[in-house]
Amino acid sequence: MVTLKIALDRLIPAVDDLPGAGSLGLAENLERFSNRSAAMRSALVAVLDALSLDPGLHVSGGFQALKPEQQDEAIRTVEVALSEKFGQFLKLVYVVYYMDSRVHQRIGWESRPLQPRGFDLIPFDEAVLEKARQRKPFWRKAPS
Amino acid sequence: MPDNEIADVLVIGSGASGGAVAWRLAEAGFKVVCLEQGSWMDPSQYVTRDLDWEFRGMTDWSFDPNVRRRPEDYPVNDTGSAITPFMFNAVGGSTIHWTGHTPRFHPSDFRVKSLDGAADDWPLSYDELAPYYELNDVMMGCSGINGDPANPPRSPRPMPPLPLGPEGIRMAQAFDKLGWHWWPSDSFVNSTEYDGRGACNNCGPNGLGCTTRAKGSTDVTYWPKAIKLGAVLRTRARVSEITVDSRGRCTGAAYYDRDGRVQLQRARAVIVACNGIGTPRLLLASQSGAHPNGLANRSGLVGKNLMFHPYAIVVGAFSDLAEAWKGPLGNILMSQEFYETDPKRDFIRGYSYQMGRSPGPAGTAVSWAGNMVPWGERHHQEFKRRFGKLISLAVISEDLPEHHNAVTLDDKLEDSNGIPSPKVSYKVSGNTRRLLDHGISKARQVFDVAGAHTVMVNPLLRGGGWHLMGTARMGTRPETSVLDRWGRAHDVDNLFVVDGSTFVTSAAVNPTPTIQALALRTADFIIRERREFRG
Numbered sequence: 001m002v003t004l005k006i007a008l009d010r011l012i013p014a015v016d017d018l019p020g021a022g023s024l025g026l027a028e029n030l031e032r033f034s035n036r037s038a039a040m041r042s043a044l045v046a047v048l049d050a051l052s053l054d055p056g057l058h059v060s061g062g063f064q065a066l067k068p069e070q071q072d073e074a075i076r077t078v079e080v081a082l083s084e085k086f087g088q089f090l091k092l093v094y095v096v097y098y099m100d101s102r103v104h105q106r107i108g109w110e111s112r113p114l115q116p117r118g119f120d121l122i123p124f125d126e127a128v129l130e131k132a133r134q135r136k137p138f139w140r141k142a143p144s
Numbered sequence: 145m146p147d148n149e150i151a152d153v154l155v156i157g158s159g160a161s162g163g164a165v166a167w168r169l170a171e172a173g174f175k176v177v178c179l180e181q182g183s184w185m186d187p188s189q190y191v192t193r194d195l196d197w198e199f200r201g202m203t204d205w206s207f208d209p210n211v212r213r214r215p216e217d218y219p220v221n222d223t224g225s226a227i228t229p230f231m232f233n234a235v236g237g238s239t240i241h242w243t244g245h246t247p248r249f250h251p252s253d254f255r256v257k258s259l260d261g262a263a264d265d266w267p268l269s270y271d272e273l274a275p276y277y278e279l280n281d282v283m284m285g286c287s288g289i290n291g292d293p294a295n296p297p298r299s300p301r302p303m304p305p306l307p308l309g310p311e312g313i314r315m316a317q318a319f320d321k322l323g324w325h326w327w328p329s330d331s332f333v334n335s336t337e338y339d340g341r342g343a344c345n346n347c348g349p350n351g352l353g354c355t356t357r358a359k360g361s362t363d364v365t366y367w368p369k370a371i372k373l374g375a376v377l378r379t380r381a382r383v384s385e386i387t388v389d390s391r392g393r394c395t396g397a398a399y400y401d402r403d404g405r406v407q408l409q410r411a412r413a414v415i416v417a418c419n420g421i422g423t424p425r426l427l428l429a430s431q432s433g434a435h436p437n438g439l440a441n442r443s444g445l446v447g448k449n450l451m452f453h454p455y456a457i458v459v460g461a462f463s464d465l466a467e468a469w470k471g472p473l474g475n476i477l478m479s480q481e482f483y484e485t486d487p488k489r490d491f492i493r494g495y496s497y498q499m500g501r502s503p504g505p506a507g508t509a510v511s512w513a514g515n516m517v518p519w520g521e522r523h524h525q526e527f528k529r530r531f532g533k534l535i536s537l538a539v540i541s542e543d544l545p546e547h548h549n550a551v552t553l554d555d556k557l558e559d560s561n562g563i564p565s566p567k568v569s570y571k572v573s574g575n576t577r578r579l580l581d582h583g584i585s586k587a588r589q590v591f592d593v594a595g596a597h598t599v600m601v602n603p604l605l606r607g608g609g610w611h612l613m614g615t616a617r618m619g620t621r622p623e624t625s626v627l628d629r630w631g632r633a634h635d636v637d638n639l640f641v642v643d644g645s646t647f648v649t650s651a652a653v654n655p656t657p658t659i660q661a662l663a664l665r666t667a668d669f670i671i672r673e674r675r676e677f678r679g
Contacts, residue, residue: 011519033196037203039211072520090519091510095199098505107531109505114192115355118345119470124305124328124335126289128313131320132327135293140484142251143258144269 001027003052003063010071011090012097018106021097029096043088050078151177151376152677153670154396154411156383156426158182159237160656161642161663162417163362163370164280168667170373174678177409178375179399181382182216182234185363190353198506201352207241208607209233216380218559218566220421222609225570227452229609231419235379236363238419239656242610243351243474244332244359245498246286246657248277248295252484253651256544260485260492263544266648267620267629268665270296276661276668281330283369284360284660285338287475288330294480295327303335306344311468311535312476315499318594324481329498330657331475332360339365348501350472381407384563385430386414386639392434394639400561412677413638413670417663420450420612420644424551425566427616440616440633445626447552449545451614451650454572455605456539456580458587459513460596465533468502474538476501482586483652491578493542495652497587500536508534514602529598537590538605539583541576542652545614572604580604611655616645631666638677642666 004027009020018024034041051063051074063074079086097103104111155166158180170176191200202211207230209217216233232241251270256263278299288301305328308316319326333350334343344350344358357364371377380402387395387408396410416423424447428438438446462468479497486494502508508531509517517526549570557565584601591599619625622634631646633639642663644655651658670677 012523013521015524033199036199040203075519087516090516091202093519094509094516095202095506098509099196099199104505107505107527111195113194114197114347114349115190116193116345118347118356121335121344121346122307122309124289124307128308128316129289129291129328132293132316132325133291135325137293137296138325139250139293139295140252140259142255142270144251144271 040092043085046085047089151411153413155415157417158235160239161659163366164660165642165663165667166375167366167370170370170375172671176375178377179381180379183379184235187355190355221554221557221567225568226572227609228607236361239361245654246330246332247653249651249658256649263649273661276664280660284332284365287335292327294325306335309471318590321593326477326479334358346471388432415640417643420615421566423645424615428553440635442635447615448550449614450549451543452609453540453611455608456584457602459536459600460591461598462533467532474500491575495539495541495583498538502534513600537587541579543650613644613647613650616641618646630669
């Protein structure tokens with residue numbers, strides 16, 4: 001969990017008054033949501049394994065002991081080596097992060113389900129068709 | 145109707161075409177039974193009622209049955225396909241998941257061979273189908289406005305168009321500046337209350353199901369009416385085989401019920417409406433002494449000539465747009481400036497542009513244009529540049545039929561009842577690639593004029609197999625087609641197909657109104673010519 005928390009902070013760092021994704025406490029959510037999708041679970045496990053078990057990282061004290069720029073480098077190495085799994089993992093990270101109400105508040109997204117309220121439906125204004133209506137029919141005739 | 149009674153007509157599949165054909169026949173007094181492997185969906189439970197709707201849209205509510213893996217889905221082997229096929233299995237079929245963008249074919253789409261020397265002509269014309277488009281528009285509920293110069297005239301739409309929104313107006317003005325065609329999309333999404341269903345409330349991702357029932361999926365349009373007229377719809381009923389007598393004529397179907405027991409439904413005629421992949425799968429699985437290579441497959445063409453609409457996605461990012469997620473995702477406008485063949489180009493046929501709005505927060509970060517927002521220090525800056533500020537143009541290309549693009553039965557993969565899964569083999573042709581590249585280049589021009597600061601391109605949307613066509617094609621000759629001009633099998637006179645399998649060519653528009661119009665036309669043929677099916 002520590003490795004995941006640190007990795008999340010590197011993937012989506014702090015911004016304005018919001019801490020990074022790991023410090024927001026999203027590692028647990030990530031675990032929880034990954035259990036609802038076999039593909040995402042498999043990706044999460046593969047990426048964490050790669051970050052935790054890389055021999056080079058192990059010798060030097062593990063991923064968490066690295067300097068931030070070294071952590072980024074380690075993540076980039078995994079991204080290249082496990083590109084498909086990493087892409088799935090990153091998708092999971094983004095989806096969980098952008099589901100969080102604190103993030104919604106910062107980006108200006110109303111933090112509620114889309115339904116039942118939706119958004120106002122403003123009637124269509126035909127004035128916009130003024131130019132398009134001037135064009136003569138140009139559909140291609142065909143033998144019947 | 146009791147389970148053991150012989151139906152006049154058995155419909156297999158309750159989606160876009162199954163709903164339409166069942167209603168029309170029930171209205172004419174036929175005893176109709178429909179077998180559907182999925183269940184009724186409860187619109188009030190669709191995922192947009194929850195905060196995790198974007199997660200669910202990528203997982204257990206995905207368009208892709210291999211990702212979704214609901215009990216009623218069957219796996220599809222698509223490892224040999226450049227495009228991932230999509231479908232949904234429920235009452236309403238894939239109309240549960242569609243956006244309800246509903247353009248029509250053009251007259252030229254029915255005469256590709258005569259006009260452009262490629263593929264084949266359809267054994268019917270636009271004019272023959274036009275009355276059924278009109279009927280279907282009323283039944284499904286069409287919002288739009290007539291007068292489109294790129295298409296033949298049509299009746300006033302039952303409802304006014306959905307609003308363009310600031311982003312739609314921006315793009316309309318760009319097309320105007322270039323002197324290129326655009327027109328508000330016809331949509332089976334209510335812009336006002338219609339037929340007992342509410343108006344759209346502009347929530348956005350209508351491809352995830354419509355909780356207000358403003359979107360015309362057949363579970364809320366055709367089916368309630370068909371059932372009222374006496375049609376029987378049996379859910380969680382997965383057909384394993386269409387049964388035949390010693391002469392090879394259909395006698396009904398064998399299916400697994402919700403408890404996994406094998407049942408038989410007898411019928412005087414069978415209509416298959418399982419989509420362009422499910423239908424050839426079922427026909428190929430229905431082998432018998434009379435049909436050793438699969439039902440109605442004397443031509444060897446069942447499963448061949450699979451067509452998708454290969455999509456390229458071009459996305460513009462604008463600094464002065466905001467909240468461009470408000471409104472149905474893809475029901476705004478379309479351009480058919482480059483729809484028809486132009487001998488000066490290096491490809492034949494053409495494409496439509498379908499405009500799309502901005503996705504939600506996670507969709508923005510993940511990006512269907514193929515380039516995710518980067519992780520790390522640049523993440524927030526790049527996200528801010530995109531969020532609520534994106535407009536897409538989908539290049540919907542015409543896909544010409546090719547023999548090697550095919551659906552066959554997988555020799556290992558099977559569904560939960562042990563029925564062989566379909567295996568899809570598909571390559572994008574050179575003509576299509578050149579056509580898509582042209583569409584990308586012209587879309588860049590539109591975005592330049594519209595004022596986009598960045599343009600992103602996905603040259604081929606792998607996850608874009610919404611439209612499944614061509615795998616049991618119509619034609620005049622039994623040697624070169626599976627079905628006649630009414631959708632009746634050449635080999636079996638009481639077997640009909642009414643889904644996208646019947647298509648001879650694909651056109652360059654979303655196919656569902658054409659599928660439904662063909663289904664209604666087939667129903668009228670049965671009503672008119674095949675009264676003996678009525679017991």
